[in-house]
Amino acid sequence: MEYQNQKHTDTLAALQELIEIVAKLRSPDGGCPWDLAQTPETLTPYVIEEAYEVVDAIKSGDKNAIAEELGDLLLQVVLQAQIASESGQFSLKEITQGISQKLIRRHPHVFGDVSVTSVDEVRQNWEQIKAAEKGEASPEAQKLSAKLGRYGRTLPPITAAMKISQKAAAIGFEWENIQGVWDKFHEELGEFQQALAEETPERQQAELGDLLFAVIQLARWHNLDPSVGLQGTNQRFVQRLEKMEAVVDRPLSDYSLDELEKLWQQAKAQLAQDSLGENHLSYND
Helix, strand or coil: CHHHHHHHHHHHHHHHHHHHHHHHHCCCCCCCHHHHHCCHHHHHHHHHHHHHHHHHHHHHCCHHHHHHHHHHHHHHHHHHHHHHHHCCCCCHHHHHHHHHHHHHHHCHHHHCCCCCCCHHHHHHHHHHHHHHHCCCCCCCCCCHHHHHHHHHHHCCHHHHHHHHHHHHHHCCCCCCCHHHHHHHHHHHHHHHHHHHHHCCHHHHHHHHHHHHHHHHHHHHHCCCCHHHHHHHHHHHHHHHHHHHHHCCCCCHHHCCHHHHHHHHHHHHHHHHHHHHHHHHHHHHC
16 A cells, blocks of 8 residues: 555645746746747647557557657647636536536445446446436437537548438438439539639538548448548558668658659568568468
8 A cells, every 4th residue: 555655645745836938938038939939729739649659559469659658648738727717618527627626426326326337338327327417418419410520520520421421321211222422522622623623612622521521421331440440541652662661772752753662562562572471481381
């Protein structure tokens, strides 16, 4: 018990040090100009970026990388709290108290007298309590458009598009067959091409969104995950560039487009061969 108490004391001391460092960075008297220039809005991209880097570190299994990226994400929380406290909105105290109270409310089987027998019951209780807290039990909040609107506001765009289309399909707002989905894709592709040739940037952006939404419907109909697919494409693109850079003696920018295309095809073929080799070894292990 004494060891645990000391760990808690050390943790609180480390957190307090971080709070004081961030306060110093934001101080008009000797603080950092960059930190002083930040607002909650300008920091939003960093919140998203750091969250994704935490996920990437977890996937890598590197404990040092995980700890570092969680620290970067924690910095964003403390920064947001510091900025808010400077204008009297809230502080890290309100943030921590709020999440503690929420956890107690949403775990009545731990902190109350509710009994559960499965993970599904825990999830159902959580969602019911959450809906009551947020006023989502009202008739207006129960409308499909209200639910889908929340997905659009709170989820990454590709994930939101998939969830929105799944929920719409569940109530019967769906194509009769896959051909209808392909027809929609080709329709949106044509409208996007027309917008690029004749319309304003705003219309082009809108038509691009419609085209991407149509692609996501194709993925849904074929039980594919567009986020996973795009992530794989990103990884393969980088891997091919790595192969290209491994066989050249100067920066890629010094090569012509024809030379780059040749290097690209060589890298693509090499990676395909490497993949076949790995699969062969795995099969024979």
